[in-house]
Amino acid sequence: MFESLxxxxxxxxxxxxxxxxxxxxIVPTTKKQRLIEALAASGLTRIELTSFVxxxxxxxxxxxxxxxxxxxxxxxxxxxxxxxxNIKGMERAIACGMPEIGxxxxxxxxxxxxxxxxTIDETLATFVEVCAAAKQAGIKVRxxxxxxxxxxxxxxxxxxxxxxxxxxxxxxxxxxxxLGDTIGVGTPLQTRDIVRLFLKELRPEQIALHMHDTxxxxxxxxxxxxxxxxxxxxxxxxGLGGCPYAPGAAGNLATEDLVxxxxxxxxxxxxxxxxxxxxxxxxxxxxxxxxxxxxxxxGVRSLRS
Amino acid sequence: MFESLxxxxxxxxxxxxxxxxxxxxIVPTTKKQRLIEALAASGLTRIELTSFVxxxxxxxxxxxxxxxxxxxxxxxxxxxxxxxxNIKGMERAIACGMPEIGxxxxxxxxxxxxxxxxTIDETLATFVEVCAAAKQAGIKVRxxxxxxxxxxxxxxxxxxxxxxxxxxxxxxxxxxxxLGDTIGVGTPLQTRDIVRLFLKELRPEQIALHMHDTxxxxxxxxxxxxxxxxxxxxxxxxGLGGCPYAPGAAGNLATEDLVxxxxxxxxxxxxxxxxxxxxxxxxxxxxxxxxxxxxxxxGVRSLRS
Numbered sequence: 001m002f003e004s005l006x007x008x009x010x011x012x013x014x015x016x017x018x019x020x021x022x023x024x025x026i027v028p029t030t031k032k033q034r035l036i037e038a039l040a041a042s043g044l045t046r047i048e049l050t051s052f053v054x055x056x057x058x059x060x061x062x063x064x065x066x067x068x069x070x071x072x073x074x075x076x077x078x079x080x081x082x083x084x085x086n087i088k089g090m091e092r093a094i095a096c097g098m099p100e101i102g103x104x105x106x107x108x109x110x111x112x113x114x115x116x117x118x119t120i121d122e123t124l125a126t127f128v129e130v131c132a133a134a135k136q137a138g139i140k141v142r143x144x145x146x147x148x149x150x151x152x153x154x155x156x157x158x159x160x161x162x163x164x165x166x167x168x169x170x171x172x173x174x175x176x177x178x179l180g181d182t183i184g185v186g187t188p189l190q191t192r193d194i195v196r197l198f199l200k201e202l203r204p205e206q207i208a209l210h211m212h213d214t215x216x217x218x219x220x221x222x223x224x225x226x227x228x229x230x231x232x233x234x235x236x237x238x239g240l241g242g243c244p245y246a247p248g249a250a251g252n253l254a255t256e257d258l259v260x261x262x263x264x265x266x267x268x269x270x271x272x273x274x275x276x277x278x279x280x281x282x283x284x285x286x287x288x289x290x291x292x293x294x295x296x297x298x299g300v301r302s303l304r305s
Numbered sequence: 306m307f308e309s310l311x312x313x314x315x316x317x318x319x320x321x322x323x324x325x326x327x328x329x330x331i332v333p334t335t336k337k338q339r340l341i342e343a344l345a346a347s348g349l350t351r352i353e354l355t356s357f358v359x360x361x362x363x364x365x366x367x368x369x370x371x372x373x374x375x376x377x378x379x380x381x382x383x384x385x386x387x388x389x390x391n392i393k394g395m396e397r398a399i400a401c402g403m404p405e406i407g408x409x410x411x412x413x414x415x416x417x418x419x420x421x422x423x424t425i426d427e428t429l430a431t432f433v434e435v436c437a438a439a440k441q442a443g444i445k446v447r448x449x450x451x452x453x454x455x456x457x458x459x460x461x462x463x464x465x466x467x468x469x470x471x472x473x474x475x476x477x478x479x480x481x482x483x484l485g486d487t488i489g490v491g492t493p494l495q496t497r498d499i500v501r502l503f504l505k506e507l508r509p510e511q512i513a514l515h516m517h518d519t520x521x522x523x524x525x526x527x528x529x530x531x532x533x534x535x536x537x538x539x540x541x542x543x544g545l546g547g548c549p550y551a552p553g554a555a556g557n558l559a560t561e562d563l564v565x566x567x568x569x570x571x572x573x574x575x576x577x578x579x580x581x582x583x584x585x586x587x588x589x590x591x592x593x594x595x596x597x598x599x600x601x602x603x604g605v606r607s608l609r610s
Contacts, residue, residue, distance in 0.1 A: 001306065001532055002494055184603070187569030188528050189307055216562035216599030217569075220525040223493050227306055250599065257521035264492030264522075292597075294521030294555065298489070 001227060008268040009226070010046065011259065012178070012208060012234045013039055014252055015283060016067075017048040017083060019240030021060045022251070023287050029063040031286040033070040038279035039237060040078045043271040044255075048102065049073070049080045052089030068096035081142060085116055090130045094137045101134060102178075103127050103169070104144035107162035108151035111182075115146075124168055131172040143169035143177040144210065148194060149186035159194045163201065176208055178234055181221065184214025184250055191221040195228040208232035211253050213239060213292075218253035219261060233258060238280040238291030254293030256280055260300065273300050306532060313573040314531070315351065316564065317483070317513060317539045318344055319557055320588060322353040322388060324545030326365045327556070328592050334368040336591040338375040343584035344542060345383045348576040349560075353407065354378070354385045357394035373401035386447060390421060395435045399442045406439060408432050408479070409449035412467035413456035416487075420451075429473055436477040448474035448482040449515065453499060454491035464499045468506065481513055483539055486526065489519025489555055496526040500533040513537035516558050518544060518597075523558035524566060538563060543585040543596030559598030561585055565605065578605050 016036055020027055039047055049071060055062030064082065073080045074097060081100035084090045093101050105123045106112035112120050134141045147154075148162045166177040179198065186194075191209075198207050209225045209232070211218040222233050235258045241251025259271050273295075280296040290297075321341055325332055344352055354376060360367030369387065378385045379402060386405035389395045398406050410428045411417035417425050439446045452459075453467045471482040484503065491499075496514075503512050514530045514537070516523040527538050540563045546556025564576050578600075585601040595602075 001497055001529065005494070184599075185569075187566050189310070189570040192306055213599060214603045215565050216524055216559060217566055219521055220528045220566065223525045223528065224306065250603065254521060260520050261492050261522055261525065264490075265494040294489075294518060298519045298555065 002265075005226070005265060005267060006231055008270070009262060010232045011044060011255060011269050011271060012046045012048070012232060013044045013237065013255060014048045014210070014234050015039070015236040015238075015240045015255070017051050017061065018252060019236045019283070020287075021051060021058050022241050023060060025288065026060050027286050029066050029070060032063070032067055035237075035279065035282050035286055036071050038275075038282040040076065042275040042279050043269075044276070045077065045270060046079045046081070049082050051083035052092040053083065053085050064092065065096055068098070073097060074099060079140075084130055086126050087129045087133060090133045093139065094133065098139060100140040100142065102142045102144060103130055103174070104146060105165060105169070106146045106151070107157050107159075107165060108147040108154045110153040111147045111151045114153065120165065124165070127169070127172050131174075135173055141172070141174050143174035144180055145169070145177055146180040146182040148179050149181035149190060150183060152183050159197050163198055166198065166202065166207070170202065170206060176206055176232060177202075178208040178210045178232075180210040181212055181218075184212035184218065186211065186217055186221050188217070188220050188224045191224045192228055195225050195230055199229050204229045204231050208234055210234035212242070212250060213253050214242070214250040219257055222253060222258065223261070237276070237283045237293070238296040239293040240283050240287065240291055251292065254291075254296060256293050256295035256300075260295045307570075310531070310570060310572060311536055313575070314567060315537045316349060316560060316574050316576060317351045317353070317537060318349045318542065318560060319353045319515070319539050320344070320541040320543075320545045320560070322356050322366065323557060324541045324588070325592075326356060326363050327546050328365060330593070331365050332591050334371050334375060337368070337372055340542075340584065340587050340591055341376050343580075343587040345381065347580035347584050348574075349581070350382060350575060351384045351386070354387050356388035357397040358388065358390050369397065370401055373403065378402060379404060384445075389435055391431050392434045392438060395438045398444065399438065403444060405445040405447065407447045407449060408435055408474070409451060410470060410474070411451045411456070412462050412464075412470060413452040413459045415458040416452045416456045419458070425470065429470070432474070432477050436479075440478055446477070446479050448479035449485055450474070450482055451485040451487040453484050454486035454495060455488060457488050464502050468503055471503065471507065471512070475507065475511060481511055481537060482507075483513040483515045483537075485515040486517055486523075489517035489523065491516065491522055491526050493522070493525050493529045496529045497533055500530050500535055504534050509534045509536050513539055515539035517547070517555060518558050519547070519555040524562055527558060527563065528566070542581070542588045542598070543601040544598040545588050545592065545596055556597065559596075559601060561598050561600035561605075565600045
């Protein structure tokens with residue numbers, strides 16, 4: 001075990017989008033800007049800023065355009081991204097000058113239908129248009145395949161269906177596909193099997209893991225993914241995300257816990273953990289509730305070394 | 306990875322002792338009884354009941370004798386244990402008819418001194434007397450070596466020192482030594498190295514892992530230990546433990562999260578996860594605060610399967 005650990009892994013920060021879209025309260029744009037600047041100051045180089053979805057569906061992110069004017073989304077050394085569900089979102093992303101976008105689809109037909117009111121095939125057809133526009137505009141595209149470890153409606157999901165979809169996303173031009181345990185039901189053996197399946201047909205840099213911590217398994221699954229060859233992991237500062245009023249919902253793996261662990265294993269991330277921890281304090285102050293991240297709670301200075 | 310997983314692992318429940326001793330409020334004895342009965346009803350067969358320490362130092366466990374009269378500590382199918390720091394504690398344990406006791410020592414000289422006001426050698430000398438009395442009374446003895454992953458006072462600890470101590474505990478008659486990441490600083494690579502070191506010289510059934518979740522790494526470390534051959538893991542219901550008023554302190558790995566994960570990997574524990582979850586509700590009600598365990602929060606019925 002751990003005979004071929006990498007020198008470095010890449011952390012993809014999703015809190016401004018995946019975290020804040022699940023907050024009940026709508027966070028003012030200037031406060032989002034503060035959070036994003038704190039995240040960038042920690043050394044994070046990949047940050048998902050927002051989502052160009054309808055404000056009707058996600059009022060928390062209705063300020064996407066305004067946020068793009070406040071954040072230095074070009075030339076800052078940070079690759080900012082935003083989700084685009086369709087060509088309308090893509091047009092907004094182009095107008096804002098986004099350097100990268102994300103497209104998302106579920107490996108579960110039922111979950112996909114409930115999420116975007118389209119079948120998986122209809123969603124993929126939408127992506128053809130989105131990706132063509134992205135290519136023309138010189139915008140990078142990252143894909144998401146969600147509910148791969150299990151669906152709240154269908155239960156177990158055949159990972160081969162997820163792999164088919166991932167192949168289609170890669171063919172459409174996605175430089176990477178982030179595999180999501182959307183409801184946080186994954187266990188390590190399953191993660192080994194899913195990652196092995198994907199890495200038989202895709203290169204390591206083509207996949208990422210996006211693990212939710214609903215049942216406390218996110219970091220264990222990430223470590224299994226790391227051992228199996230994955231080098232890209234999504235995380236959210238302080239574990240931000242999930243609905244605070246819905247028992248059972250929980251956010252992504254906390255970025256601080258991930259970075260603490262990777263650094264403790266001698267793996268570089270380019271991130272300053274002290275400054276990352278400070279960004280977590282900013283996140284907590286702007287959402288006004290205690291965040292669940294463990295290093296966030298414990299601090300990074302409690303062990304003399 | 307995971308090419309030789311076991312069919313079954315053993316879970317050692319520490320909440321009545323390691324959990325409750327860290328609660329600020331003193332829990333009434335009959336409420337402890339309720340918790341212990343709920344834990345036993347879930348199928349847990351190893352439960353650390355209390356500690357025969359001075360009530361002056363740990364007033365939360367001053368009711369050790371009374372608790373032993375309320376709980377069916379013999380003939381119940383559950384191996385109940387209690388910590389004994391010295392011969393005085395041992396005499397109390399014998400008087401109560403305890404079938405098993407635990408003795409504890411730190412791999413850090415400074416931590417041991419602050420914890421029991423003795424050097425490591427003085428503590429081992431005390432254990433000679435305790436273990437002789439246990440042998441004579443037919444009582445099983447389990448050892449703990451704490452701060453193996455790091456000490457709050459000394460920082461890094463040489464695991465070879467911990468291994469020496471573990472050997473001495475085994476020679477004194479301990480059937481198993483539980484290796485503790487007392488302040489929850491361990492990362493997976495370190496866990497691999499520590500476990501490998503110990504398993505070069507001890508049999509798997511002679512060691513257990515006792516991981517605190519201060520930085521969110523407990524389950525990841527347990528999975529690494531499992532992969533490296535460990536078959537015994539300590540846990541605490543709901544993640545009970547740590548001082549709720551001390552930021553930075555956190556309890557053991559939550560038993561529900563451990564059992565959910567093991568069962569998800571096809572490994573038996575003999576525990577009914579639904580009933581275990583109910584025991585967590587009891588724990589929460591008797592301490593009167595929200596517990597941090599993730600499955601405890603999310604529930605076990607949120608995924609259709």
